[in-house]
Amino acid sequence: MSVDTRWLTREQLAAWVRLAAVLELLPTVLDSQLRRDAQLTHFDYYVLAMLSEAPEHTLRMTALAGRTAATLARLSHVVQRLERRGLLERFPCPEDRRATNARLTEAGWQKVRDSAPGHAAAVRDAVIDPLTPEQITQLTAISDAILHRLDPDGSQAAIYERYDDPVSRNADG
Amino acid sequence: MSVDTRWLTREQLAAWVRLAAVLELLPTVLDSQLRRDAQLTHFDYYVLAMLSEAPEHTLRMTALAGRTAATLARLSHVVQRLERRGLLERFPCPEDRRATNARLTEAGWQKVRDSAPGHAAAVRDAVIDPLTPEQITQLTAISDAILHRLDPDGSQAAIYERYDDPVSRNADG
Numbered sequence: 001m002s003v004d005t006r007w008l009t010r011e012q013l014a015a016w017v018r019l020a021a022v023l024e025l026l027p028t029v030l031d032s033q034l035r036r037d038a039q040l041t042h043f044d045y046y047v048l049a050m051l052s053e054a055p056e057h058t059l060r061m062t063a064l065a066g067r068t069a070a071t072l073a074r075l076s077h078v079v080q081r082l083e084r085r086g087l088l089e090r091f092p093c094p095e096d097r098r099a100t101n102a103r104l105t106e107a108g109w110q111k112v113r114d115s116a117p118g119h120a121a122a123v124r125d126a127v128i129d130p131l132t133p134e135q136i137t138q139l140t141a142i143s144d145a146i147l148h149r150l151d152p153d154g155s156q157a158a159i160y161e162r163y164d165d166p167v168s169r170n171a172d173g
Numbered sequence: 174m175s176v177d178t179r180w181l182t183r184e185q186l187a188a189w190v191r192l193a194a195v196l197e198l199l200p201t202v203l204d205s206q207l208r209r210d211a212q213l214t215h216f217d218y219y220v221l222a223m224l225s226e227a228p229e230h231t232l233r234m235t236a237l238a239g240r241t242a243a244t245l246a247r248l249s250h251v252v253q254r255l256e257r258r259g260l261l262e263r264f265p266c267p268e269d270r271r272a273t274n275a276r277l278t279e280a281g282w283q284k285v286r287d288s289a290p291g292h293a294a295a296v297r298d299a300v301i302d303p304l305t306p307e308q309i310t311q312l313t314a315i316s317d318a319i320l321h322r323l324d325p326d327g328s329q330a331a332i333y334e335r336y337d338d339p340v341s342r343n344a345d346g
Contacts, residue, residue, distance in 0.1 A: 006293070006297065008293060008296070008297065011310065011313075012301045014313050015300075015312045015313040016300060018320060019312060022320060023196060024241075024243075025320070025324060026323060029323055046193075068197075069194055069198050125322065126319065127189060127322075128185045128188075130318040130319055130321065131318055133184070135314070136184055137184065138315065140184075142312055143191030143194070143195050145308070146303055146304070147194055147195060147198070149298065150195070151198060
């Protein structure tokens with residue numbers, strides 16, 4: 001163990017152990033609700049939701065990987081599973097035959113609409129309702145700072161930057 | 174879709190999509206560093222680290238599950254794998270023969286000491302260094318509020334309450 005290791009201070013450790021517990025517990029809670037009520041994992045839901053917001057419910061697989069913060073290998077595996085369930089379909093991209101598109105089926109679109117309210121309620125219950133409006137604003141800035149470090153070249157930025165940030169916009173205007 | 178669904182406001186959505194991206198990206202980054210440098214997943218590391226801080230490097234499996242926020246089934250699977258690698262060993266609890274203890278081996282203790290500096294550096298780099306001291310304090314309070322909702326009966330509280338919270342203590346004194 002190197003003698004010049006910079007350990008965390010007590011304040012930093014207090015924040016980190018709590019965030020680590022959130023990282024461990026929160027995905028399980030969100031997964032459980034979606035598995036129970038919609039037979040989807042949280043990641044399945046995210047894939048379907050991203051397609052549901054795209055024009056003609058269609059995205060290139062590479063774009064879908066960016067929006068879901070997933071590797072193409074992980075995404076392919078999940079998309080294959082969702083395709084077997086009839087919730088989406090894959091087809092060659094008309095503009096570039098080497099690329100593959102994923103498109104929500106009618107059943108997939110229905111699945112998103114049916115499961116969105118329950119998922120929104122779970123997010124509100126676990127994350128939004130316990131926080132004050134001020135803490136919501138703080139959480140946006142804190143997550144932005146961490147994401148800037150995790151994803152410095154912005155390759156995953158489509159996930160969050162596509163949502164307007166009303167906080168900074170208000171500050172500007 | 175029920176008409177009385179309470180959707181998230183724009184401010185709440187801005188915070189949530191960013192936190193969701195952190196939940197997706199951060200574990201992967203921490204896992205990658207530990208896999209590359211120590212051939213451990215983040216969860217493996219956490220199990221070994223919790224044992225390394227216990228008296229005689231030993232904990233009952235049920236206590237270890239509590240401290241790692243894992244189900245006993247998931248923990249058993251991981252502990253079996255770590256035991257095959259010689260990093261810990263299981264034995265019947267002397268005070269209660271129906272219970273099982275897990276104890277770090279000398280090789281496991283060495284593994285924790287060797288891998289702790291690299292893991293601390295990864296946490297600092299991804300989470301601590303991008304935040305101001307004020308944001309560290311905010312993150313502690315925000316995570317506490319979310320954890321209180323995720324874990325209302327405090328069954329997992331051992332993970333984070335065992336660490337002093339210098340922030341609230343200072344506020345009291």
